[in-house]
Amino acid sequence: MIKIDKNWTLFLDRDGVINERIPKGYVMEPDQLVLEVAVADAIAEFNQLFARVVVVTNQQGIGKGLMTSEQLDTVHEKLRSELAASGAYVDGIYYCPELADSGSKCRKPEGGMAMQAKADFPEIDFSKSIMVGDTITDLQFGKRLGMKTIFIRTELEEQTAEVDELSDEIIDWLKDVLMVIS
Numbered sequence: 001m002i003k004i005d006k007n008w009t010l011f012l013d014r015d016g017v018i019n020e021r022i023p024k025g026y027v028m029e030p031d032q033l034v035l036e037v038a039v040a041d042a043i044a045e046f047n048q049l050f051a052r053v054v055v056v057t058n059q060q061g062i063g064k065g066l067m068t069s070e071q072l073d074t075v076h077e078k079l080r081s082e083l084a085a086s087g088a089y090v091d092g093i094y095y096c097p098e099l100a101d102s103g104s105k106c107r108k109p110e111g112g113m114a115m116q117a118k119a120d121f122p123e124i125d126f127s128k129s130i131m132v133g134d135t136i137t138d139l140q141f142g143k144r145l146g147m148k149t150i151f152i153r154t155e156l157e158e159q160t161a162e163v164d165e166l167s168d169e170i171i172d173w174l175k176d177v178l179m180v181i182s
């Protein structure tokens, strides 16, 4: 159990957490964005329980030239409108367009996107934050910043000893966050 109060911030990875991950590919068009089970209703509940909910997502498809940041914006507009249909919202969406081998400071596990969020919301306290993700780099990102971490199990990612080590909680769906916080 992770004990929270209304001052806490929830950081969410996107692919594999909010929407279905495309194996070895990228969500490049709004039509390719398919929300995971019960995500919008879960985020509507998180909006009541947390001070803010922010998305931090690596999107190197832009760095590879497979899509533009304008295309990604249209994907995120669709995400926001699908959430809004359930009365849910996210306070910010931060993405890192840079390549994995670029030495990027914004790409998870580096903390650049958390710093961007804190620049926009100075009240963010990383020690009162939870990072939810489906890869080891999400967990490393959270732990480096002093956050609590929740791992979402998928078929695409092995649950290694390192995952166990870096996770405060392990769940199957984003909505299950509600079962591991109090």
Ligand SMILES: [Mg+2]
Pocket: 013, 014, 015, 016, 017, 021, 133, 134, 135
């Ligand atoms: Mg992911």
